[in-house]
Amino acid sequence: MASTSQWAYRSQKSIGLMTGPPSFxxxxxxxxxxxxxxxxxxxxxxxxxxxxxxxxxxxxFLLLSTADPTSSVRAHTIxxxxxxDIAFSPRGGYVSTWQRPFKDAEGxxxxxxxxxxxxxxxxxxxxxxxxxxxCHPQINEEETHLVRQVSTELQIFEPDAIKDKGVVxxxxxxxxxxxxxxxxxxxxxxxxxxxxxxAPASVRVYPLASLIPSPPEPPAPISQKTFFKADKIQxxxxxxxxxxxxxTSTDVDRTNKSYYGETNLYMMSARGDFDCRVSLDKEGPIHxxxxxxxxxxxxxxxxxxxxxxxxxxxxxxxxxxxxxxARNTVAFNPQGRLFCLAGFGNLSGSVDVxxxxxxxxxxxxxFDASNSSVLEWSPCGEYLLCATLxxxxxxxxxxxxxHCTGNLIHVDMIDELYQAGWRPGFKMATDAGAxxxxxxxxxxxxxxxxxxxxxxxxxxxxxxxxxxxxxxRPPGAxxxxxxxxxxxxxxGKIMMSSSSSPARTVPGSNGHSAAAxxxxxxxQVPGASSSSSRGNSQPGTPAPGTxxxxxxxxxxxxxxxxRSGTSTPTPNDQAAPASxxxxxxxxxxxxxxxxxxxxxxxxxxxxxxxxxxxxKLKAIEELKARRNAGEKLEQTQVLKIANEAxxxxxxxxx
Numbered sequence: 001m002a003s004t005s006q007w008a009y010r011s012q013k014s015i016g017l018m019t020g021p022p023s024f025x026x027x028x029x030x031x032x033x034x035x036x037x038x039x040x041x042x043x044x045x046x047x048x049x050x051x052x053x054x055x056x057x058x059x060x061f062l063l064l065s066t067a068d069p070t071s072s073v074r075a076h077t078i079x080x081x082x083x084x085d086i087a088f089s090p091r092g093g094y095v096s097t098w099q100r101p102f103k104d105a106e107g108x109x110x111x112x113x114x115x116x117x118x119x120x121x122x123x124x125x126x127x128x129x130x131x132x133x134x135c136h137p138q139i140n141e142e143e144t145h146l147v148r149q150v151s152t153e154l155q156i157f158e159p160d161a162i163k164d165k166g167v168v169x170x171x172x173x174x175x176x177x178x179x180x181x182x183x184x185x186x187x188x189x190x191x192x193x194x195x196x197x198x199a200p201a202s203v204r205v206y207p208l209a210s211l212i213p214s215p216p217e218p219p220a221p222i223s224q225k226t227f228f229k230a231d232k233i234q235x236x237x238x239x240x241x242x243x244x245x246x247x248t249s250t251d252v253d254r255t256n257k258s259y260y261g262e263t264n265l266y267m268m269s270a271r272g273d274f275d276c277r278v279s280l281d282k283e284g285p286i287h288x289x290x291x292x293x294x295x296x297x298x299x300x301x302x303x304x305x306x307x308x309x310x311x312x313x314x315x316x317x318x319x320x321x322x323x324x325x326a327r328n329t330v331a332f333n334p335q336g337r338l339f340c341l342a343g344f345g346n347l348s349g350s351v352d353v354x355x356x357x358x359x360x361x362x363x364x365x366x367f368d369a370s371n372s373s374v375l376e377w378s379p380c381g382e383y384l385l386c387a388t389l390x391x392x393x394x395x396x397x398x399x400x401x402x403h404c405t406g407n408l409i410h411v412d413m414i415d416e417l418y419q420a421g422w423r424p425g426f427k428m429a430t431d432a433g434a435x436x437x438x439x440x441x442x443x444x445x446x447x448x449x450x451x452x453x454x455x456x457x458x459x460x461x462x463x464x465x466x467x468x469x470x471x472x473r474p475p476g477a478x479x480x481x482x483x484x485x486x487x488x489x490x491x492g493k494i495m496m497s498s499s500s501s502p503a504r505t506v507p508g509s510n511g512h513s514a515a516a517x518x519x520x521x522x523x524q525v526p527g528a529s530s531s532s533s534r535g536n537s538q539p540g541t542p543a544p545g546t547x548x549x550x551x552x553x554x555x556x557x558x559x560x561x562x563r564s565g566t567s568t569p570t571p572n573d574q575a576a577p578a579s580x581x582x583x584x585x586x587x588x589x590x591x592x593x594x595x596x597x598x599x600x601x602x603x604x605x606x607x608x609x610x611x612x613x614x615x616k617l618k619a620i621e622e623l624k625a626r627r628n629a630g631e632k633l634e635q636t637q638v639l640k641i642a643n644e645a646x647x648x649x650x651x652x653x654x
């Protein structure tokens with residue numbers, strides 16, 4: 001059976017095109033471009049419809065026709081050196097390239113941002129652009145207009161008439177920092193303006209048609225949302241271009257709860273009939289958010305680890321809670337049927353596969369893709385490509401392809417791998433039609449047989465002795481119960497309470513339990529006299545801890561006695577017989593272990609629960625006071641007030 005998918009890779013020494021399952025063979029018509037120190041490969045990029053693949057070398061720029069996933073044809077070789085970034089238009093009709101700023105022989109700046117027509121390789125536009133971030137212009141889905149940002153102004157062009165007509169539309173807004181063009185036949189553009197002089201930040205939505213020709217004054221936006229705490233923003237339109245999700249973040253968290261600043265998520269409609277802040281019921285940062293390909297649902301991963309994942313509707317109603325786990329990445333397959341929740345970066349690399357139609361069954365499969373830097377669904381929606389890249393990790397670089405059922409089917413280890421990704425496989429009904437992914441079967445497909453390299457890898461992993469998993473514990477703590485000193489409560493807050501477990505040996509204390517420690521929790525030194533024997537010292541001999549020297553005497557003894565909680569000894573006290581001193585000692589043995597900390601483990605757990613309930617009731621009283629003062633509460637706060645009777649009943653039962 002011929003392969004219907006293709007993927008590409010870029011390493012230090014070569015760049016290649018490979019077919020997907022079941023053959024995993026090199027693409028015909030393209031030999032692996034062997035790179036050397038004088039002509040390294042810098043970047044590659046597929047067009048959204050998969051018809052083109054652009055490759056940037058040190059000396060030139062290649063444009064390949066990849067309409068057939070099993071073959072490729074070199075369409076154009078463009079002599080533009082040192083290209084480091086590439087972007088295609090939605091239908092692949094244009095490709096833009098960015099070079100690092102440079103000057104010509106006369107010292108003049110050279111246009112380093114260029115737009116090319118893919119059909120003939122002709123240059124249709126060129127501009128100067130210093131920063132790489134957000135450098136590429138955005139083109140609407142029908143490819144009739146191009147939008148680029150210049151300082152605080154949006155400039156609109158017609159891609160085929162940039163040199164003839166120039167700018168055909170403008171939008172100038174004070175404080176504009178970024179924009180995002182929506183999809184659809186009637187595109188809209190969302191513009192972000194940051195906070196300035198105490199004024200809130202805002203996202204404003206304008207129809208693209210209202211900016212052509214250039215209006216004398218900025219038109220009124222059809223939708224607008226204002227907010228604070230926004231130094232940066234990440235905007236994502238749904239597939240139809242009707243709803244916008246955007247995440248704001250600050251560089252510094254003023255509450256000092258997070259090193260990475262504070263994040264918030266908002267939703268707004270392009271028509272202006274709906275906007276809100278997405279209420280999240282777990283404290284902590286937002287790790288990832290992603291629209292489903294149907295454009296009517298989205299998933300958010302949020303909160304301190306283990307993070308929580310929730311599926312929302314486009315009206316920000318909770319559809320399903322997907323549990324908590326060490327996850328920070330979400331990705332839908334092109335059909336929207338399956339999605340995966342994964343934990344990469346400093347997490348273990350576990351990937352959970354879910355079926356949108358069977359959420360009640362929970363996650364279907366889990367596999368380990370540790371040390372991965374890339375996670376991509378294939379166009380058919382059945383396979384996941386995971387890659388370990390340099391320079392994040394310089395060992396075991398390569399590509400692993402997994403089936404959606406959690407089976408490893410192919411491994412390709414490539415030294416110093418820098419980039420890897422699938423060729424998109426959207427079908428175009430007509431040149432003016434919308435992009436549609438291949439259909440996904442009703443039942444989950446069975447996995448194909450693994451390739452020889454995958455079998456070899458699986459055998460190698462099976463033969464390797466398994467190391468014990470879990471958090472590292474020092475030798476002195478192994479075999480003992482885990483400490484709950486930093487255990488989090490139901491709200492995710494750390495409960496810094498004293499332990500309620502019985503007395504046990506403290507790691508590193510040479511076998512002495514907490515009951516054998518000295519006053520104030522200090523460990524008793526072996527061989528030294530204990531605090532209870534200080535009263536048995538000979539008359540005239542200072543007790544351990546009593547000041548001596550120039551600062552000694554009655555004043556020093558009084559200060560030492562004050563610190564130890566005893567009265568200042570008098571001369572008569574020093575001459576008292578030892579039997580009298582011993583009679584002052586308590587006759588009952590000193591309680592140790594659980595008795596010292598207030599009871600058994602069960603009593604300690606009960607005490608924690610009582611404190612937790614009291615804290616929640618106090619928070620409810622504060623919310624009621626704010627409501628009575630006329631403040632509008634959020635939905636989650638109203639739900640907390642509604643649970644007051646239940647909490648008070650539980651408190652009374654306890």
